[in-house]
Amino acid sequence: MSPDASAAVAEVLASGMIGEGPKVQAFQEELGVLLDSPFVTCLNSCTSALVLALRLVQEGRDRWKQRSTRNVVSTPFTFIATNTAIRESGNTIVWAGLQPETLCSDPDSVIEKARECLPAAVVITMVGGCAPIGLDALYEELKHLGIPLVLDCAHAILTTYKGRHISHWADFACFSFQAIKHLTTGDGGALVCGDREDHLSAEKLKWFGLSREAPPGVTRLEHQMKSSAAAWGYKFHMNDISAAIGLSNIEVAKSAVAASRENARYFDELISGIPGLSSIGNPECDSSCWAYGFRVGDSNVMEVVAKFAGMGIMASPLWPLNSIHRCFPECGQGQPDVIFVPNGFWVGRNERDQIANGIAHVLGGRDD
16 A cells, blocks of 8 residues: 555545546546556446446447357356356356466367357456466457457456557456555456447446536536436446545555566476476466465365464465355366465565475475
8 A cells, every 4th residue: 555545535535526536537547558458447346347348248239249148158266256247247157177377267168168158258367367378369269259258357457468468368358456456446446348339338337327427518417417328337436535545556556566576486486496386377478476376286285275374374275166156056177286375565585485485395395
C-alpha cells in the first residue's frame, strides 16, 4: 500500500464525489497504459469482469460461430470465483485437463473438449500469473472455431507472453485488484476487451445497462429521464475511493512485481538443482509471479506442507480442485503434486534464504 493512499482517499472523501467519478476515469486511463489496451473497464471485482465477459459472449455481436450451447470449457485448478462466475452466467462447466509445466489448462485438452462440445466460450486461469505453453496457437485455433477466449488474469497484472502483454492474447482479459494482489484498490477489478464494440457494451452493462455520461448539450437530469437501457445490466462499477487507492498504488505494484520476479528466479535456480523437483513456468512467458510453485514429484504434498510449517515456512497447494465443491461436476483429475511458497515483495534475503534452506532440507535431503 502506497504511503500516499491515505491522503488520496481523504481528498476523495472531502470532494463530495465518492461514487464513480473523475478518479475512476483517471485510473481507467492509467490502466490503459499499464495493460496496453484502450478498451479497459474498471469494475468492483475480477469476478464481475468474468461474469460481464461471459454476458458479452452471450449477447454481443453475432461474430461467434458456436453460440448455441451453454457449455464453457474451464479448469478445475483455480480459485472458486472463476467457476462460480461461469455458473452465475447460466453456463455448464466442461473441465479441461491441466498442463504439467504450468498447471494452466492444457491447450490440447481445451481444443479436444471444444471440438466435442462446441462451447460458448473457453476460460483459462493464469496460474500464479503464468500463461500456458502454446497460448498463441490456442488463441488462433479458437478464433478459427469461432469460440471466444476469456483469460482469468487475477494474478497476471504485468504478465507478458512472447513479448506482448497478456491482454493481447484473448478476446476478454479479467484482472483483480483485490486486497492481496500486486495492484490493489482494496477490492476491485477490470475487464479488457479485444474489441471496441464489446468495450462500449461493457461500459453500459457495468451500470444497469445505462450510460453514465450525458451527451453534449444534455443535462444529467435530462439524460437520466430519457435514457433507455437496451439491455439490462449490473451494479459492477468501481467507485472513486477504490480508484484513488489504485492510482496511488500503480508504482508500488510495479516494484512489487519486480521483487516477486527476482525471488522467483532465485527459487528457480535452487529447484533446478534438486532431483525430482520442477518449477511451474513457461519460458515464453514473463509472469507477474504472484505465487511461486513447484512440483514435488513422489513426495506427499500435505506432509511437506506440515514439515515446512514446523520450520516457520508458509507453504500451500494454492487451491483444491474445484470439483471438491458439490456445486461443480466431478473432473476425473487428481490434485496436482504442487506446492507454493512465498515469493512476494515482503520476502527479503533472510526470508528467502530461510525458504531455500527449508526446500533443500525437506526435499533435497540436505542437513545444512
